[in-house]
Amino acid sequence: MSSIEIYKKALAREKIARKMAEKIIEDKSSELYNSNHELIRINKSVEKEVRARTKEIQDLFDNMYDGYITLNSQGVVTKSNKAARVILGYSSDEEIAGLSLKDILHEDDIEHSKKYIELLLKQGYYNNYVGRVYDAQRNIKYLEINSNAIYDADNNIIGSRDIIRDVTAKKMAEQQLALSEERMRAVFDNKSVGIAIFNGNGGFVSINKTFQQQLGHPEEYFMTKVATRILHPEDIKKYRALMDSIYKNEVQEAQVESRYLRKSGEAFWANSNISGVYNDQKNLVYYIVMVEDITAKKIAEEQLRLQEEKYRNIIANMNLGLLEVDINDKVQYANQGFVEMSGFTLDEMLGKEARTLLMDVTSSKTIEEKTTERQKGKSDAYELYITKKDKSKRWWLISGAPKYNDKGELVGSIGIHLDITEQKETQSKLQNSMQSLELANQDLKDFAHVVSHDLKAPLRSISGLIQILQEDYRDKFDEDGQQIVEDVINRTEHMDELIGGILSYSSVQKSEEKKTFFHSKDIIDKLLKYIEFPQHISLEIEGDFPSLNMNPTHFQQLIQNFITNAIKYNDKEHGKVKLSSGQNDQFYYFAVQDNGRGIDQRNQEKIFNMFQKFDAEGKSSSGIGLAIVKKIVELYQGKVSLQSEVGEGSTFTFYLPKN
Numbered sequence: 001m002s003s004i005e006i007y008k009k010a011l012a013r014e015k016i017a018r019k020m021a022e023k024i025i026e027d028k029s030s031e032l033y034n035s036n037h038e039l040i041r042i043n044k045s046v047e048k049e050v051r052a053r054t055k056e057i058q059d060l061f062d063n064m065y066d067g068y069i070t071l072n073s074q075g076v077v078t079k080s081n082k083a084a085r086v087i088l089g090y091s092s093d094e095e096i097a098g099l100s101l102k103d104i105l106h107e108d109d110i111e112h113s114k115k116y117i118e119l120l121l122k123q124g125y126y127n128n129y130v131g132r133v134y135d136a137q138r139n140i141k142y143l144e145i146n147s148n149a150i151y152d153a154d155n156n157i158i159g160s161r162d163i164i165r166d167v168t169a170k171k172m173a174e175q176q177l178a179l180s181e182e183r184m185r186a187v188f189d190n191k192s193v194g195i196a197i198f199n200g201n202g203g204f205v206s207i208n209k210t211f212q213q214q215l216g217h218p219e220e221y222f223m224t225k226v227a228t229r230i231l232h233p234e235d236i237k238k239y240r241a242l243m244d245s246i247y248k249n250e251v252q253e254a255q256v257e258s259r260y261l262r263k264s265g266e267a268f269w270a271n272s273n274i275s276g277v278y279n280d281q282k283n284l285v286y287y288i289v290m291v292e293d294i295t296a297k298k299i300a301e302e303q304l305r306l307q308e309e310k311y312r313n314i315i316a317n318m319n320l321g322l323l324e325v326d327i328n329d330k331v332q333y334a335n336q337g338f339v340e341m342s343g344f345t346l347d348e349m350l351g352k353e354a355r356t357l358l359m360d361v362t363s364s365k366t367i368e369e370k371t372t373e374r375q376k377g378k379s380d381a382y383e384l385y386i387t388k389k390d391k392s393k394r395w396w397l398i399s400g401a402p403k404y405n406d407k408g409e410l411v412g413s414i415g416i417h418l419d420i421t422e423q424k425e426t427q428s429k430l431q432n433s434m435q436s437l438e439l440a441n442q443d444l445k446d447f448a449h450v451v452s453h454d455l456k457a458p459l460r461s462i463s464g465l466i467q468i469l470q471e472d473y474r475d476k477f478d479e480d481g482q483q484i485v486e487d488v489i490n491r492t493e494h495m496d497e498l499i500g501g502i503l504s505y506s507s508v509q510k511s512e513e514k515k516t517f518f519h520s521k522d523i524i525d526k527l528l529k530y531i532e533f534p535q536h537i538s539l540e541i542e543g544d545f546p547s548l549n550m551n552p553t554h555f556q557q558l559i560q561n562f563i564t565n566a567i568k569y570n571d572k573e574h575g576k577v578k579l580s581s582g583q584n585d586q587f588y589y590f591a592v593q594d595n596g597r598g599i600d601q602r603n604q605e606k607i608f609n610m611f612q613k614f615d616a617e618g619k620s621s622s623g624i625g626l627a628i629v630k631k632i633v634e635l636y637q638g639k640v641s642l643q644s645e646v647g648e649g650s651t652f653t654f655y656l657p658k659n
Contacts, residue, residue, distance in 0.1 A: 065083060066163050066164065066165050067080070067081060067083040067084030067086075067087045067088075067163070067164035067165065067166075068081045068162070068164075069084045069162050070150065070160070070161050071101065071160050073157065073159055075100055075101045075102055076098060076100045076101075077096050077097055077098065077099045077100075077101070078097055078159065079097065080096050080097070084096075087141070087143070087164060087165075087166045088104070088133070088141075089135025089137050089139065089141075090136050104133045104134045104135070105131070105133055106131065106132035106134065106140060108132070109132050113129070116129045116145075120149055120157075120160060121157060124148065124149040124157070125146075125148045126145075126146070126147050127146045127147075128144060128146065129146075129147070130142060130143070130144050130145075130171070131143060131145070140168075141168045142166070142167050142168045142172075143164050143165065144164070145163070145164050145165075146163045147160045147161070147162045147163075148161050148162075192210065193210060193290050193291060194207070194208065194211030194212075194213075194214045194292075194293075195207065195208040195211055195288070196211050196291065197286050197288055198226075198227050198286065198287040198289065199285075199286060199287075200283075200285065200286075200287075201226070202226040202227040202228065203225075204222040204225060204227075205286060207219060214260070214268070214270070214291060214293055215230060215260060215261075215262055215263060216262045216264060217263050227239070227287075227289070230260055230261055231258060231260060232259035232260070232261060235258035235259050239258050242254050242256050243287060246274060246275070246284065246287065247276070247284050249284070252275060253273070253274065253275040254273075254274055254275075255271060255273050256271075256272050256274065257269065257271050258272060260291070268293055268295045269294050269295045269297075269298040270291045270292060270293055270294060271292045271294045272289055272291050272292075273289070273290040273292075274289050275287070276288075320337050320416050320418055321337040321339075321340075321341040321342070321396075321417035321418075321419075322337065322338055322414070322415070322416060323338050323354065323414070324413070325354055325412050325413050325415075326412040327375070327412050328353070329353045329354055329355055329367065329371060330351055330353055331349040331351065332350070332412065334346055337417075341388075341394075341396070341417060341419055342388055343388040343389030343390050344357060344389050354367070355368075358386040358387060358388070359384070359386055359387070360385070360387065362385070363385055367384075370400055370413075371413065374400065374401075374410070374412075375402070375410060377402055377410075379399075379401040379402065380399075381399045381400070382397075382398055383395060383396070383397055384396050384398055395419070395421045395423075396417050396418065396419055396420065397417070398415050398418075399415065399416045400415045401413065401414050402414075515551055516550075517547055517549050518547065518552050518555075519546075519547050519548075520545045520546060520548050520555065520581065520590070521545035523556055523559070524559055524579070527556055527560055528563075531560070531563060531567075533567065533577075536573060537575035537577060538574075538575070538577070539577050540576070540577070540578040540579070542579075542580050543580040543581035543582050544582065546581065546583060546588045550636055550656070557629070558590070558632055558633065558654055559579075559590070559592075561628065561629050562652045562654075563577060565626075565652075566593075566594035566596065566650075566652075569594075569596045569597055570596035570597070571596055571597045575594070575595065575596065576594065576595045577594050578592070578593040578594075579591070579592055580593070586657060586658060587655040587656060587657055588655070588657075589654065589656075590653070590654055591651055591652070591653040592652050592653075593649065593651040594649045594650055594651075595648070596649050597646070597649075598644045598647055598648050598650055599642070599644040599646070599650055600646055601644075607626055608626045608627060608629070608640065629654065633654045633655070633656070636657065637657050638656045638657060639654070639655050640652070640653070640654040641654075641655075
C-alpha cells in the first residue's frame with residue numbers, strides 16, 4: 001500500500017474521530033447547559049429557603065422568651081433581641097448596642113462575676129451565673145446567665161453569646177421564703193411552749209429548744225424514740241388513745257393533761273395540744289404537739305384543793321355560820337355553825353327562803369336590798385335583827401358576797417354570820433357609859449371654871465390687900481416682916497398661875513370647827529415677837545416648816561411652852577435655844593433644843609404629869625405646862641419625847657401625824 005493510500009485512510013479515520021469528538025462535545029455542551037440551568041434554579045431555591053430560614057431564625061431570635069445578647073471582648077453589647085432589651089429595662093425596639101455590662105453590674109457582685117469570666121476564658125463557657133444588675137430605671141434585677149465564647153479564625157476568644165433570664169421574682173420569692181423559714185424557725189425554737197412533730201408511727205421528726213429544755217435531753221436523743229417513751233406510765237394509755245383518734249381522723253385536734261418524764265426521772269405536768277396534719281387523701285402525715293408546762297398550776301390547784309378542804313372543815317366546825325342561797329334567796333347549804341345559831345336543822349332550811357324563816361318585815365327589806373347589791377357583784381357587811389326558831393331575838397353581823405359558777409355566772413350569795421348580840425348589849429352599855437362620861441367631863445369643866453373663878457376673885461383681893469399692907473406699912477415691918485410679906489405676894493402669884501394652868505388644862509379639847517390650814521412658820525414668827533429673850537440667850541431656827549391642819553392656838557401653846565421652858569431653865573452664861581422642824585413617812589416633827597441644866601434620867605418619864613416639878617433652884621412653876629403639851633399632842637394622835645443629860649441640856653420633840 002502506497003503512502004497516499006495510507007494517508008487517505010488516516011485522514012478518513014481522523015474525520016470520523018473528529019465527528020465523534022464534535023458529537024461528544026455537542027452532547028456535553030448540551031448537558032452542561034442543562035446542568036447550569038438546573039444549578040441556577042437550585043441556587044434560587046436555596047437562596048429562597050435560606051431567606052425563609054433566616055427570617056424564621058430572626059423572628060425566633062427577636063421573639064424568644066429568654067434574652068439573647070452578644071458581647072465583644074470588652075463586655076460591650078453588639079447585638080440583642082427584644083427580650084434582652086425588655087429585661088434590661090428598655091423598650092423592645094430600642095437599640096442597646098454599645099451598652100457596657102460593667103456600667104450596669106451591681107457593685108457588690110463585681111468580684112463574684114470575675115470568677116465566671118475566668119471560667120469563660122478557661123473553658124469557653126459557663127452556666128447558671130446569677131447576679132444583680134441595674135436596669136435602665138436603676139432598679140435592681142437578678143439575672144441568670146448562660147454564656148458561650150465566640151472565636152476568630154485563629155481560635156482566639158473575641159466575645160460571647162449570652163442567654164439571659166430575669167429571675168428577680170424567683171430570687172425575691174426565695175429570699176422571702178428563706179426569711180419566712182428563718183422566722184418560723186425562730187418562733188419554733190423560741191416559743192414559750194414546747195413543740196414536737198411526730199410521724200404517723202409516733203416517731204420524732206422535729207422538736208424545738210423549749211421541748212428539749214422541758215425534758216432535759218439533747219435533740220439527737222429524741223430522734224430514736226417514740227412519743228410514748230417520754231410519758232409517765234400511768235398516762236400512756238389515754239395519750240395513745242387520743243393519738244389513735246387523730247390518726248383515724250375521728251378528731252383533728254385535742255387537748256390532754258398528762259405527765260412527761262424528764263431526764264432526771266422527775267415527772268412534770270403538761271397540757272398537750274395535739275393536732276393532725278393530713279395529705280390530700282386524708283391520711284395522717286404528722287402529729288404536731290404543743291406542750292405547756294403546767295406543773296406550777298397543778299401544784300397550786302392541789303394546794304387550793306387542800307386549802308378548800310381545810311377551810312371547809314374549819315367552817316363546818318367554827319362558831320361562825322355559813323349560809324349559801326341561790327338568786328331567789330333559797331337555802332342551798334348551811335354549816336353546823338349556822339344550824340346551831342338559827343335553831344333550824346339543815347333539812348328544815350333547804351329550798352326555803354331564808355328571809356321567811358328568820359326575819360321580820362324590816363330585816364326582809366334589808367335582804368332584798370342586799371340581793372340587788374349582790375347582782376351588781378358587790379360585797380359588804382351589815383347588821384341584821386333576826387328571830388330564831390325558838391322566837392328569841394338576836395343580832396347578827398353578816399358578811400355577804402356574790403357566788404358565781406365555773407362560767408362566771410351569778411348563781412346566788414354566800415354569807416358568813418356572827419352572833420353579836422352580847423357585843424351589841426355591851427356596846428349599848430358602853431354608849432351609856434360614854435354619855436355619862438361626857439356629862440361628867442362637862443361637869444368637871446364647869447367645876448374647873450367655877451372653882452377658878454371663885455378662887456381667883458378672893459385671891460385677887462388677898463393680893464391687893466397684901467400690896468396695900470406692903471406699901472402703907474413698909475416702915476412698920478422689920479426685915480423679917482418684909483420678907484414674910486414678899487413671900488405671901490409670891491405665893492399668891494404662884495397660886496394665881498396654878499389656877500390659870502388648871503383652867504387651861506381643863507379647856508384643852510379637840511374642836512373640829514376650829515381646825516384650819518396654816519403655815520407653821522407664820523405662827524412661830526408671830527409668837528416670837530411676844531417672847532422676851534434675855535441678852536445671854538440666842539435663838540437658832542432651821543428646817544422645813546410644814547403647813548398643818550389643826551387648831552392654830554394649840555400649835556402656839558406647844559411652841560410657847562417649850563421655848564419659854566428652854567429660856568427659863570437655862571443656867572449657862574451663853575445660853576442657846578434651837579428650834580427645828582422636819583418630817584418622816586408618817587409625822588411632821590418639831591424639836592426645841594437647849595444647852596441648859598438638863599433633867600435627871602429618873603424624872604424624865606414623870607415630867608409630863610400634872611403638878612410634877614423638878615426645879616433644883618426654886619424657879620416658880622405650876623407643873624402643868626408640859627401636861628398641857630402632852631394633852632394637846634395626844635388629841636391629834638401625835639406623841640412627845642424628851643432627850644436630856646444633866647448639865648448638858650434637853651431636847652423636847654413633838655410629832656404631829658400627816659393629814
